Amino acid sequence: MSLVVPDGTGIDLQAGVPPSAAAAPARWSHRHLLDLDVVSWPEIELVMQTTDAMREVLARPIAKVPALRGIGVTILFYEASTRTRVSFEVAAKNLSADVVNIAASSSSVTKGESLVDTIRTVEALGADMIVMRHATSGAPYLAAEHFGGSILNGGDGWHAHPSQALLDLYTIRGHLPGGPNLHGRKVVILGDILHSRVARSNIWSLTAAGADLWLCGPSTLLRGFDRWAAAMAAVPGHGRFTLTSDVTAAVRDADVIMALRIQRERMSGGLLPSLREYAARFGLTLDRLALAKPEALVMHPGPMNEGVEIAPEVAVHPRSVITDQVTNGVAVRMALLYLLAGAAGRAREATGG
Amino acid sequence: MAEIRVAGSDVGRSVGDLELSRAWLVDPASGREGPGDLIVEGGVVRSVVWLEGADAEEIDSGGVVVSPGFVDLHAHFREPGFEDAETLGSGSAAAAHGGFTTVCLMPNTSPAIDEASVLARVRDAATRTGSPIEVLVYGAVSVGRDGETLAALGELADEGAIGFSDDGAPVRSPAILRNALVYAGMLGRVVVDHPEDRTLTEGAEANEGLVASILGLRGWPTAGETAAVARDLAVLRDALADEPNARLHLTHLSTSDALELVRRAKAAGLPVTCDVTPHHLGLTDEWIAGARRWAWEAVDGHGRARSPWADGALVAAPYDPSLRVNPPLRSAEDAAAVMAALVDGTVDAIATDHAPHTRVDKEVEFGLAANGISGIETALGVVLAAVDTGRLSLARAVAALTTGPATALGGWGWSGTRGLVEGAPADLVVFDRGSTWRVEADGLLSRGKNSPLLGRELGGRVLLTVAAGRIAYEDAG
Numbered sequence: 104m105s106l107v108v109p110d111g112t113g114i115d116l117q118a119g120v121p122p123s124a125a126a127a128p129a130r131w132s133h134r135h136l137l138d139l140d141v142v143s144w145p146e147i148e149l150v151m152q153t154t155d156a157m158r159e160v161l162a163r164p165i166a167k168v169p170a171l172r173g174i175g176v177t178i179l180f181y182e183a184s185t186r187t188r189v190s191f192e193v194a195a196k197n198l199s200a201d202v203v204n205i206a207a208s209s210s211s212v213t214k215g216e217s218l219v220d221t222i223r224t225v226e227a228l229g230a231d232m233i234v235m236r237h238a239t240s241g242a243p244y245l246a247a248e249h250f251g252g253s254i255l256n257g258g259d260g261w262h263a264h265p266s267q268a269l270l271d272l273y274t275i276r277g278h279l280p281g282g283p284n285l286h287g288r289k290v291v292i293l294g295d296i297l298h299s300r301v302a303r304s305n306i307w308s309l310t311a312a313g314a315d316l317w318l319c320g321p322s323t324l325l326r327g328f329d330r331w332a333a334a335m336a337a338v339p340g341h342g343r344f345t346l347t348s349d350v351t352a353a354v355r356d357a358d359v360i361m362a363l364r365i366q367r368e369r370m371s372g373g374l375l376p377s378l379r380e381y382a383a384r385f386g387l388t389l390d391r392l393a394l395a396k397p398e399a400l401v402m403h404p405g406p407m408n409e410g411v412e413i414a415p416e417v418a419v420h421p422r423s424v425i426t427d428q429v430t431n432g433v434a435v436r437m438a439l440l441y442l443l444a445g446a447a448g449r450a451r452e453a454t455g456g
Numbered sequence: 457m458a459e460i461r462v463a464g465s466d467v468g469r470s471v472g473d474l475e476l477s478r479a480w481l482v483d484p485a486s487g488r489e490g491p492g493d494l495i496v497e498g499g500v501v502r503s504v505v506w507l508e509g510a511d512a513e514e515i516d517s518g519g520v521v522v523s524p525g526f527v528d529l530h531a532h533f534r535e536p537g538f539e540d541a542e543t544l545g546s547g548s549a550a551a552a553h554g555g556f557t558t559v560c561l562m563p564n565t566s567p568a569i570d571e572a573s574v575l576a577r578v579r580d581a582a583t584r585t586g587s588p589i590e591v592l593v594y595g596a597v598s599v600g601r602d603g604e605t606l607a608a609l610g611e612l613a614d615e616g617a618i619g620f621s622d623d624g625a626p627v628r629s630p631a632i633l634r635n636a637l638v639y640a641g642m643l644g645r646v647v648v649d650h651p652e653d654r655t656l657t658e659g660a661e662a663n664e665g666l667v668a669s670i671l672g673l674r675g676w677p678t679a680g681e682t683a684a685v686a687r688d689l690a691v692l693r694d695a696l697a698d699e700p701n702a703r704l705h706l707t708h709l710s711t712s713d714a715l716e717l718v719r720r721a722k723a724a725g726l727p728v729t730c731d732v733t734p735h736h737l738g739l740t741d742e743w744i745a746g747a748r749r750w751a752w753e754a755v756d757g758h759g760r761a762r763s764p765w766a767d768g769a770l771v772a773a774p775y776d777p778s779l780r781v782n783p784p785l786r787s788a789e790d791a792a793a794v795m796a797a798l799v800d801g802t803v804d805a806i807a808t809d810h811a812p813h814t815r816v817d818k819e820v821e822f823g824l825a826a827n828g829i830s831g832i833e834t835a836l837g838v839v840l841a842a843v844d845t846g847r848l849s850l851a852r853a854v855a856a857l858t859t860g861p862a863t864a865l866g867g868w869g870w871s872g873t874r875g876l877v878e879g880a881p882a883d884l885v886v887f888d889r890g891s892t893w894r895v896e897a898d899g900l901l902s903r904g905k906n907s908p909l910l911g912r913e914l915g916g917r918v919l920l921t922v923a924a925g926r927i928a929y930e931d932a933g
Contacts, residue, residue, distance in 0.1 A: 140670075140765070217820055239821040240661070240672040241775030248773065260823070262672030303672055327669035334666055334763035341766070 131442040134450060135247045135254040138263035139307035147272070147308060153438035154273050154431070160197065161434055171200035171444055177230040179205045179221070180257065181237045186405055186429065187257055187267070191234045194436035203230065222246045232443060235259075240300075253443045261298050267404055268304035270435040272312065274428050275359055280398040286313035291353045293387060294363030294412050297324045297374075301363060301404045310335065310342025317345045319353035320363075320385060323374040350385055357395040361402040362387045362413045378411050388414045392422070400424050467552075467929065468586045470499040471882055471922045478515050479886070481506070482523040484855035485875025491515035494522055496882045499925025504876050519890050521916075523854045524875055525557025525883045525923055527861040529731050530623070530648075530707050530807035531832060533559070533591075535581060536574070537566025542812040542903045544578070547832075548587035550810070550902035552921040552928035554833040555857075555885035558590040560865070563601070564624035570596035570607040572615040579616060588926035592618045597636045597647060603628025606635060613643045618865055621648035623707065626684055628654075630691050637695035641702030646729075646866055648705045651684035651714065652783065661823045663741040663784040666763060671745060671774060673823070676784045682713040689721050692728060705864050706730040708809050710783040712793035719802040729864040731807035732794045734838035735829050735908075741785045743908060744822070746770035751791030752845050761788035777818050777825035778908040781811070798856060799848055805861040806839060806853070808832045812904020830904030834895055836887060837914025844915070881925035891917040 129145035139147070160168055176195040180188050188204070195202045207221065218237075225233060231252045235243050240260030247254045258264040275290070276283035290309055296302045296318045309316045318328060325346050336343045347353050354360055369375050392401065401413075401423040409415040418425060474496035481492040481504065491512040493505045507515065533547030542550075551559050561578070563569030569578060575593055582591035595612030599605040601622045609620060620640050627633040627649055640647050657680040662668040664675030685706060695702040709715055709730050718730050740751045740761070747754065747764040748771050756762050764770050779785060797803045811828025818825050831838075839857070842848045859875075876884065892913040897905040921929040 217816070219819055237821070239823040241823070242821045244773055244775045245777075245819075245821055260672050261674075300672060303670070327664060327666075327675060330666040331669050334766060337763065338766040 131446050134446055136265055136439055136443060137243050137256045139265045139268055139304050144311045150269055150438050151273055153442060154434045157434040157437040167197055169199045170441055171198035174200045174231045174444055175229045176200040176232045177203045177205060177225050178234045179207060181207045184236055190432040191257060191436050194433050195440055197437055198440055218242060218245055219249045222249045226250055253447050255439060255443060258300055262300050263304045264300040265304050266436055266439055267301050268308045270428055270432045271305060272308050273435055274424050274431050278400055278424050288314055288358040289356060290314045290359040291317045291319055291357045292361045293319045295324045295365050296320050296328060297326050299363050306344060310344060317353045319347050319350055322348050354391050355394045357399050359400045360387060360395055364408060365412045382411050386412055386414060387417050389416055392417055402428060467927050468588060469927055470925055471496055471927050473497050476522050479520045479522045480515060480517045481876060482521060482851055482854045483876040484859040489851050499882055501878050501880055501882050504878055517850050520888050522884055522886050524858045525885050526555045526857040527558040528556045528808050528832060529560050529805050529861045529864060531559045531561055531810040533561050541814050544582045545585040546903045548585050548589040550832050551589050553901045553918060555836050555887060555918045555921055557883050557923035557928060560592045560594060560618060562621060562623040563594050563596040568596045568601050569593060570599050572611040575612055575615045575617055588923040588928050594619050594621045597622045597627050598632055601625055603632060606632060609639050610643060613645055619646040619648055623650045626650050626652045630687055634691045634695050637692060637702040637704060638699040641699040646703045646705050648707050649688050651681055651688055651706055653680050653683040656680040662744055663786045665741055665787050667741040667745045678711040678713055681711045681783055685714040685717050689717060692726060703727045703866060708733050708783060710736040710786050710790060712790050715793050715797040715802055729804040731805040732803050733807060733809045734835040735831060737791060737794045737842055738838040739785050740788045740791050743785060744774060744779050746772040746774045748772055750841055751788050754788040755792060759792060775822040776908060777820060777822050778906045780822055780825040780827055781829050782827035795842060795847060804864045806856040808835045812902050813906045818906045830902050830906045833900055833902060834907060834909050834914060836916045840889060840916040882922045884922050885918060886920040887916045887918045889916050893917045
C-alpha cells in the first residue's frame with residue numbers, strides 16, 4: 104500500500120500497517136475533503152490505517168519523510184485558530200511539503216478581494232493543496248469549484264470539520280477499552296450542538312461506525328437536529344442518533360463523552376441565560392462523569408473553557424484523552440494530506456497531465 | 457400543428473399581419489380555452505375563431521399555445537443605480553423572452569423611487585428603450601424605504617405609481633403601514649408588502665429545516681413570514697375602519713402557514729391579494745444541498761418532504777449561491793401548499809421577483825451572496841412543469857399570469873386588455889409546450905445570470921411575444 108507521489112519518492116506504508124489492514128479494499132478517490140458525508144466507511148478505515156503509519160513516522164527520531172516533497176500546501180485561514188492551523192502546518196512539514204501560511208481576515212471581503220480571486224491567486228503562486236478555514240458554511244465548496252488542486256476543509260462555519268471528526272474517531276478507537284469497534288458503544292457529544300461543525304462532522308463518522316450516538320445540550324442549542332435524526336431513522340440500515348436535554352440520561356453508561364466549547368456570544372441571542380447556569384446544568388463534572396462507565400473516555404476538541412463546559416479536574420482526569428486528540432491530530436492530518444496528494448497524482452496520471 | 461407567419465418583424469416594430477392558426481388559445485378574461493385561429497392585421501387582433509368538431513381534431517393544449525401577454529407584479533430592473541446588474545433595456549428584453557408584456561418594477565433602486573422625479577426618470581428611460589413592453593412602477597411607501605417616514609404617495613400617484621411598496625424590506629413600522637394603507641386607499645392604490653419579521657430572520661441563510669441543519673446554515677424560520685403576514689392582516693383590518701378602499705397585496709408568499717392566513721382573511725372578506733414566485737412553486741431548499749428534482753418529486757405518498765440524502769438525490773455541488781433568495785426556498789411541504797393555494801385561488805398571481813445580480817455579488821460564499829434569482833425568463837418553464845403534474849390546470853396558471861395580477865393591482869395603469877379581444881392591439885405570447893430550451897447564461901437576455909436553472913431543459917419555448925401590437929420577442933430558431 105505505498106502510493107507513488109509525483110516526484111517518485113513516497114513512503115513505504117506497508118511497514119507501518121497492521122497485516123489485516125494492508126488488505127483493505129478501499130482506495131482514496133476524493134480529490135477534495137470537504138465533509139465526511141460522501142466518504143464511505145471503508146475509506147474512513149483507510150484513513151485510520153494510514154494514520155497508524157503516520158504515527159510510526161512520528162515515532163522516528165527524525166519525524167520527517169519526503170512524501171510530499173515538491174507539493175505546495177497553502178494553509179488559508181479566514182478565522183483565527185492556533186491549534187488546527189499549527190497541526191496542519193506540522194503535518195505538512197513532516198511530509199516535506201512546501202508550506203505557505205496565509206492568515207486572511209474576513210475583512211478582505213470588504214476590501215473587495217473575493218474568495219474566488221484569492222483561490223486563483225494562491226493557485227497561480229503554485230499551491231497544489233489548500234487547507235482552508237472559513238467562518239461561512241460551504242465556503243470550501245466554492246473554493247473547490249475554482250481551484251485546480253485539492254481543498255482540505257479545516258472547518259467551515261457551523262458546517263464541517265472533517266479532520267477533527269477523523270482524529271476524534273482515531274482517538275476513540277485507540278483508547279476504547281474492549282477494542283476499536285464502536286458498534287453499539289455509547290458516545291455522547293455534550294454542549295452547543297447547533298453551532299458546532301465538530302458535532303456535524305462527527306454525526307457522519309460516528310453513525311457510520313455504528314456508535315450509539317447521543318447529542319445532548321440545552322434545547323435551544325439542539326434546534327433542528329430532530330429533523331436530521333428523523334431523516335436518518337427513516338432509512339433502514341443507516342446510523343442514527345438520539346437527542347436529549349437530559350444530561351443524566353445522556354451520560355449514564357456512556358463509553359465516550361465529548362464536551363464542546365460554549366461561546367460567550369450565545370448569551371446575546373438569548374440562547375442561554377448565563378455561563379453559570381450552563382455550567383450547573385450541562386457542565387461535565389466529576390459527578391456526571393461518575394454516571395458513565397468506569398473507563399469512559401473524556402474528550403474535548405478545544406479550546407476549553409474550564410469550569411464552564413468541563414470541570415478542570417475532569418479535563419486532566421486519567422480518563423481524559425484530550426492531549427491524545429492533539430497528538431493524533433497531526434498524524435490524521437498527515438494521512439489526509441498524503442491520501443489527497445495520492446488521489447490528485449493519480450488523477451493527473453489518468454489525464455496524462 | 458399551428459403555423460405562425462409574421463410579416464415585417466423586428467423587436468419594437470409593429471407585428472403587422474400575423475396568422476396563428478390551429479393553435480390552443482387560452483383566454484382567461486372570457487374563461488375560455490380550446491383550439492382556434494387568431495388573426496392579427498396591422499398589429500390589431502382582427503379575429504379570434506374557436507374551432508370545433510372536425511376542425512379542432514388533433515389540436516390539444518400540449519402544443520402551441522396562444523395566451524394574452526403575461527403580467528409580472530414584481531420585478532427588479534435595477535435602474536437607476538445598479539445598471540451593471542440590469543437595465544430597463546435588458547430587463548424588458550428578458551421579460552419579453554419570458555412571455556411578459558407588462559412588468560411592475562419595485563422601487564428599491566438607488567436612489568429609491570420615493571419621489572415623483574425619480575419615478576418620472578424611470579418611466580422616461582423605459583420609453584427610450586424602444587421595447588414595447590409596458591413598464592409600470594411602484595413608489596416607495598416610506599422615504600428611503602426606511603419604514604419610518606411616509607413617502608410622497610400622492611405625488612408619486614400623480615406621476616403614475618401603480619401602488620406602493622418598500623420591497624426588499626417589509627414596511628418596518630406597523631403604524632406607518634397602517635397610514636400607508638389608508639392614504640394609498642384614498643388614492644385608489646394598493647400597498648404591496650414584503651412580509652418578513654426581521655427579528656426572526658436576522659442573519660438567516662436558508663429555510664430552517666433538514667437542509668439548513670445538515671449544511672450548517674443559519675435557519676430562516678417560517679414564522680419570520682407568518683408573523684409578518686399576521687401583523688399585516690391585523691393592520692389592514694384597522695386601516696379599513698379609516699378608509700374602506702384600503703387594499704393590501706402580499707408578495708412572494710412561501711409558507712403553508714402564511715397562505716392559510718390569507719385563505720382565511722379572504723374568506724372573511726378582507727381586501728387582500730397575494731402572489732407566489734415560480735421558484736417557491738417548483739424548487740425547494742434541498743436544491744442547496746445539491747438535489748435538482750422538482751418540489752413535487754420531493755414528497756412521499758403522504759405529502760411529506762423526503763430526505764435527499766436518503767434518496768441519493770444529491771447530484772450537484774451544495775451551496776450554489778444562485779439559490780440564495782429572500783424568502784428562502786422552502787420545504788417540499790411548503791411548495792405543495794403554494795401549489796394548492798394557486799389551484800384553489802388563494803393565490804391571485806404568479807410574480808417572478810426577478811432579481812438580477814452581478815457575478816461580483818453572487819459568485820461568493822453562500823452566506824455572503826446577494827439574495828435573489830434572475831427568474832423572469834424561466835418563470836413560464838417552471839410553471840408549465842407544475843402544470844405537467846396534472847394538479848394545476850393550464851387555464852389557472854395562465855390566469856395567475858394575466859388576469860390575476862390585473863385584479864391585484866385593481867386596474868391601475870392598464871392601457872391594454874388582458875384577453876384575446878377582437879379589435880384591440882395585439883398583446884399576446886405564443887409558446888410551444890412541445891418544444892424545450894436549455895437555460896444557458898448566454899441565452900438569457902437579462903444581465904443577471906444568477907439562475908439556479910442554468911443547464912436545465914425547460915418546456916414551453918416562447919416563440920413570439922407581442923406587446924401593444926409590436927414585436928417584443930421573436931424566437932430566432
